[in-house]
């Protein structure tokens with residue numbers, strides 16, 4: 001990873017240390033469906049240090065059409081359709097788009113690299129919008145470096161596993177609602193929103209895991225994905241005793257998106 005990305009529209013976080021830095025990788029601390037998280041301590045030339053998460057993606061699912069189907073694209077044609085919308089604006093060159101649609105070796109390579117940097121770029125937009133997402137630091141071929149949520153003794157628990165008191169549940173509901181408004185304002189849908197892709201740390205909810213996020217307006221399934229996300233998370237919140245109505249929230253979010 002040779003690039004330190006710069007998010008321009010919002011000042012960089014104060015905890016980010018100065019170049020040149022030294023990174024020490026303490027190894028894996030968490031793993032999810034598709035990725036593994038290593039804890040990295042970065043120490044800057046001024047002696048300050050910060051904790052980063054190195055997300056290492058498992059080998060791409062998108063190697064064959066069969067695997068694409070497993071990944072939720074029902075038919076190759078659906079996949080092609082989806083790619084055009086999801087990635088269309090990134091594959092500007094007709095040659096590249098055709099390669100992806102044909103799933104040639106070159107196309108697969110292109111697609112893989114796009115999926116990798118997609119999470120970084122979406123997170124960057126959300127961070128600029130003020131959505132509570134870990135600050136995106138840099139990305140490489142199959143890796144993505146981001147702010148670590150937690151401290152030197154533990155990673156922040158997923159909301160699903162966190163001990164949230166009844167009093168705090170209202171706070172959680174409010175923060176999720178606010179975060180979702182921010183995400184649609186930025187023009188995106190999370191696409192895999194659940195209590196496993198939200199972290200709870202020091203009374204704050206964090207939205208993570210965004211490689212499948214889609215452009216709300218450009219993706220023909222955008223509103224369906226948004227509805228699915230909202231129903232998912234509201235269902236979980238209600239089972240925990242939270243007061244929230246999925247259809248009402250969905251309507252509010254649509255109003256924010258198109259308002």
Ligand SMILES: Nc1ncnc2c1ncn2[C@@H]1O[C@H](COP(=O)(O)OP(=O)(O)O)[C@@H](O)[C@H]1O
Pocket residue numbers: 030031032033034035036037053055134146147148149150155156157158196197208209210
């Ligand atoms: N920035 C982070 N700080 C602390 N823990 C994280 C961070 N990002 C991810 N994790 C942990 O790693 C798990 C897997 O990461 P995630 O981005 O959800 O990938 P996936 O679920 O696709 O494997 C998360 O559920 C969470 O527990």
Ligand SMILES: [Mg+2]
Pocket residue numbers: 032033196197209
């Ligand atoms: Mg996850």
